[in-house]
Amino acid sequence: MCYLSFMWLDVVDLNGFYRSQLGKVARHFIKQQVRQIWPDVAGQTIVGLGYATPYLKQFEKEADRTLAIMPAQxxxxxxxxxxxxxxxxxxxxxxxxxxxxxxxxxxxxALENAEHVQQMMREAWRVLAGNGRMLIVAPSRRGLWARRDISPFGMGKPYSVQQLKLLLKETQFDPQQEARALYMPPSHSGILLHSAPVWERMGRQWLPRMGGVVMVEARKQIYAATPARRVTKRRLVVVPSAIRESGSGP
Known part of the structure; x- marks a missing residue:
């Protein structure tokens, strides 16, 4: 099996997926798990990195600020x-x-497509507050979704929970909670989409490690030293008005 890595997906393709019925179903189950891990975000600043906007909307009325960063590529x-x-x-x-x-x-x-994983994680450590939390959502090595390119979860490098925890520990984070989602097979079949809640319930009960997506939450190690390799380049932000737009996302 060959996984594509170091390739950021185009925002047009990501938009298209989340507007499809399969994308809406995937968003529903992943969003449930994200909310379960982060039940209270009142007064906080939440930032999504990669293509996280489908999962940020649920926090708008509670958080102080919700912002999103998308990679230039x-x-x-x-x-x-x-x-x-x-x-x-x-x-x-x-x-x-x-x-x-x-x-x-x-x-x-984000993580599965990043070319500079260690540097991205160091930046995450830098910008997080002392009691800050990071939640990674990535395709699972064990799940079916990483084995088909029918969705964005079939692109890039999939991870196991243990691989995510090891990466987090190496970059000065303490892993906390873990979760999984997407137990239904990745398919546009109307029958499968209609029965998605049944697949999700049965998967959690009988095959809990076979979810198509893994999630690991981590907190910043506040006793750790600032990462040695700091980014020295100027941090420029290109706003959408200065580039080609592809239309509003989910």
Whole structure:
């Protein structure tokens, strides 16, 4: 089996997936798990990295600020719809935030495609507040979704929970909670989509490690030293008005 890595998906393809029925079903089950891990975000600053906007909307009325960063290689889309834009382009290894300025960092369609994983994780550590939390959502090595290119979860490098925990520990994070989602086979079949809740319930009960997506939450090690390799390049943010837009995302 060959996995594609170091290839950011185009924002047009990501938009198209989340507007499809399969994408809507996937978003529903992943969003449930994200909310279960982060039940209370009142007054906090939440940043999504990669293509996290489908999962940020649920926090808008509670969080102090919800922002999204999309990698330059991926492209950008306006979000939220019919409101002032809160999305910008940035290098994955040079996030446009001050040190200790982000309370929650949500990585979706990010880690599996990143070319500079260690640098991205160091930047995540830098921008997170002392009690900050990061949640990684990534395709599972064991699941069916990583084995088909029918969705964005079939692109890039899939991870196991243990691989994510090891990466987090290596980059000065303490793994906390873990979760899985997407037990239904990745298919546009109407029958499968209609029975998705049954697949999800049965999968959690009988094959809990076979979810198509793995999630690991981690907290910043506040006793750790600042990562030695700091990004020295200028942190530029390109706003959507200065580039080609592909239309509003989910």
């Amino acid at each position: 991926q492209g950008v889309t306006h979000w939220p719809r019919e409101k002032a834009n809160r999305v910008a382009l940035s290098d994955e290894a040079a996030l446009p935030f001050d040190d200790y300025s982000v309370d929650r960092l949500l990585l979706v369609h």
